Amino acid sequence: MIVATAGHVDHGKTSLIKHITGVDTDRLEEEKRRGLSISLGYAYLPHVTGLPVGFIDVPGHHRFINTMIAGVGGIDLALLVVAADDGVMPQTREHLDVIRILGVKRIIPIISKIDRVGEERLRAVESSVGELLHDLRWQQEDPFRVNSQNGLGVDSLRAHLLNCAAQCDTRDATGVFRLSMDRVFRVKGAGLVVTGTVTSGSISTGDEVLVQPGAASLRVRGLRVHDKNAMSATAGQRCALNLSGKGEVARGGWLLGPGAAPLSMCLDVRLQLLGTLRFSLKHLTPVKLYLGSQRVAGRLARYTRETSSLALNAGDDVIAHLLLDEPVPAFTGQRYLLRDASEETLLGGGIILDPQGFYRGKPGAHRLAYLEAMAEPTPDAALRRLLEHDQVIDLARFQRAWNMSQETAALPGINAGRAFDADGKSWLTSRAKWSATEQALVSFVSGWHRERPHEKGIRPGLLQRTMAPAHGIPLVLGVLSACLKNGTLGLVGGCIMQPGFIPHIEEEADNQWRRVKECLSTSGAAIPLLSDIADRTGMKLQDVRKATQIAVKLGRAFQVSKRRCALPPQLLEFAKDIIQLDRADAEITVAVAKQQWGTGRNLTIEILEYFDDIRFTQRRDNTRVVLDRSLPARLYNA
Template sequence: MIIATAGHVDHGKTSLIRALTGVETDTLAEEVERGLSINLGYAFMSQGSDETLGFIDVPGHRKFINTMISGISGVDMGLLVVAADDGPMPQTLEHIDVLEILGVARVCVVVNKVDRVDPSRVHEVLQQVDALIQPRRWPAHRSFGVSSVSGDGLDDLKDHLISTAAAHQRLRNSGGFRLSIDRSFNVKGVGLVVTGTASAGEARKGDPLELLPGGQSVRIRHLRANSQEVEHASAGQRVALAIAGKVSLKEITRGDWLVAPKAPPPALRLDVEVSLLSNAPFPLKHMAPVKLYIGAKRLAARLAHIDTPEGPLKPGESCLAQLILEHPISSIWGEPFLVQDHAETRILGGGKVLDPEGPKFGKARRARLCWLRALQTSDAQSALLQLLEAQLTVNLSRFWAIRNHRQVPENVFPIDEVREFQRDGTTWAVAEKQWQSASRWLKHHIDEWHREQPKSLGLKMTSLERALAHSFDLPLGLAVVEVLLRSGSLAHKEGHISRKDFQPAKSQQTLDHWEKLKAQLQRAGTALPLLTELLAQAQVPDSLAKQAIRLGMGRGELHELNNHRYALPSQLLHYYEHLSLAHDQGEALSVVVLKARFGTGRNLTVEILEHFDRLHLTRREGNVRVLLARANVQRALGVEP
């Protein structure tokens, strides 16, 4: 469990950690000289098992509030330290705000330096701090009076921390590994090293990782957790990673992320839920400039309101918003953040990330608002059911990816209430009643088209997609089309979708032209003419030939060998019988042999054989054909049995 100190400067945070762990966290010469923490300090205390308590000593001075914010992000407990002689100070309140905004689950109050005052003063300060903490998110907090110098109260505090850690439950290996880098440096003989607090997942020596936002691929060479060389590290541990890859120290900045491969990509827009502190100095207008703190990263942003009431966001209010960033960053659902005013003089509020890839347009549309409001729900299954009840088609692959899951979990929904389907490698889900509604709509829409356009082959797929997009989410509509095509309810011919049994109405003129073409082909016997010759012989105008040919093919009475030649089923059956006879007599089914058997030229022989290949009656192997199963010949050719 990771514990971070918080509190006003010179209230004894560093000395308290030293008394608890025996580790001096002020390591910079300037820190030792001034007695003032500038950088984050780290110390660890064994619990007598494989588990370790980790302490982050964050600076309390106003000048170093940015460092304090980066150190406190993602910890499990806040150790609020208040000096008994001074009592609560302005930065005490500010640090309490930071702990609450960043969602720190537990707080323990420590009134330090009790050796300097009488017991009544200790009691008074404890009451003052309890009054500050009670209205916040930690009404069940514990308070202790201690002295880092004399050791008074330290054993009770230590016992409490150890017992809390023993009961603490963290999903250490849940999801992909994530670590926000707070320090990076080169070590002679080791190479490039980065440090941070692992916020999710698990990493092992040799694992591949990605450095974001740059996207460089790296590999873990060595790994230290809680100041010890280890083979693997988990969420909730302080980690130092020696990494190898095509990356240099100058390419890494504070707040970059090391993540497991295939994590959500960096983005310039984060959709969030944000709250202003009740004591925020001023409201925030739409597109107000702010400083954003997320993980160990600090950067400029603008806060765009999504669903605020009229006017600016007032102190104490919350809303859905979009943070528009100056640089892309990596994030996931639930990541806490904090915002200050642009000049970085006051903490204004904070919240958590809902969608780490917010859209540039349409962020206030109904479907988008339903998506974000569902993401405000902590329980994933409840959020999904909320989306399905809103009649949305849910991209499950993305829903779970932004929650840092490597794949879509199985058996999340009742099988008879929710339909899952795949499209282009993406898993989707929709309520079964919504699926059935889309299916009924689609059938009705195509029936109406046939009624209004009786001569048309059906709806072009592009037109159908546009119609579907107006009534349903397009992935749902296309999935329904695919299922109905597979089931035989719909047919797809020449780029058109129709009911399977539908035949377009033809004019008498088109019927007459088809009969002329059919009769001329029958007269041609086995000498299949080119289309231009056929039209001239049948006296069918070029402008009307296409409709007549389409009618013959739609009836299954005509085969298209290519754009220039057509054949009747009976003609193709004649050629197939000669091919089959050559096979039975042991002849090689080459073009040369079959050309003689067919009594045709080379070009026509090749065209016939390629058509047989498409019908899966033959298969080309080198310069010869292999005869496939003959049981389906009549059906494949459309010959009446």
């Protein structure tokens, strides 16, 4: 169990910890000389379980509120120390706001310096503290009275804390290792040492860790947990790590295990402003973000569909953006604090919803539903709610957001949805969403056949682009792949079609194509222009073009150029001559091909360029080389 002090300056927090543990947490000479804590102090109380109770003593002076914030992240319990002679003071309230926003669920009120006042005053102070905690919706705890001079009342408090430690829930040690560094120093003969409370996961000697910011890779040479040598440390434990390797390491940074989500400069968050805030916050107002012991400047943007007012007021509970000046390693469910840019006023805080957020102005209902689902207390609950809203979930991104390691990424809620692979990733959606997309896809292909009966089907790329706005590319790809696999749809000649569909054209169009085909068939190697076909058949040029377009889509003809098309047997004969020249090692030039085919120069060039386009040949300077001798036979069905 990790316990932190809270309360106004000079209310006896350090003295209380010394009486409980026997350790003076004021390490600095200046602290001892002034009687004022200016840095975090640490002490440990042995416990029968073998795991001592860890204490973090925070400074009470308002000038050191940043240090206080760095120390109370990840604690299990807070000791609210209020001096009997002073009573509740401004820093008492600010410290309470900090630990409430950071999610500390249990507070034990301590009335110190009881030797300085009478019983009536003691009761009045206890009453005011009780009312304050009640107003902030904390469960009421009986206050402990202690004498800061002689330690009167400390024995019963110590026994109560040891009992609390025995009942304290064990932290979930799964997930990627994270530790926010609240102290960084060097020890002669050992080297670099960092300390902090393990936020998640576990770490062992010999493991590699990544320092962020900076991305330096360091190795854990040694560990101390709760001031004792250890081989490993897990979530909820105070530890000191002796690290080896090169790279910049500073207080406020993070140590991360492998598999942590990438850094981000945009966080989507749930934000609750303090009800005591005396001013409004404009859209994109500058703020300071406190994440663990890290501080980062940024801007606060309201995340809303309402355009009438973007200002935020005291007590508002909203979804918002944090646009940061520096990248941070964050995860869903992580708690944070916001102060104003000058770091004079605590604004509020909340939890991170999407550590890889994005800011693109007014969000849609779909995005808001996603963020509201990510506010659930557990990843499995969030997953189930996302499925209820028919979201398409990138599972790897979801697991990284929740800081889940690959070894512990099991989510029972997956079984409630339809999992599929698409675009090289694993996805999940609701069974209802999958079924609706499948019906829409099949219906669209069916409609395509009705509107274009002469076409074999629709190209996959066009189908995906058409369906993507309503269903998203990953889901369309997944459903299409499943439909092709189970035979609901077919892929023939590069087109998606319904099984058994046979393209057909209207009788008039079919008659027009027969006239065009006859003209082409009787022309031999002298393939006529489309305009010449119109003159010879007496057809309108637009009818000739329409008939040839349909024939090309059905594979009955091939478009040689914008002004000519040819029948497969004609093109096959041209190709055979080219292959014959290639086998004879003859130069394949325009002049040689023209002589071989007995065609005009323009037609010769058009056919050669067409062969280049289909990758049968390739032009090199003024000659051609054959790339694939078998292509014409395959393409023209010979």
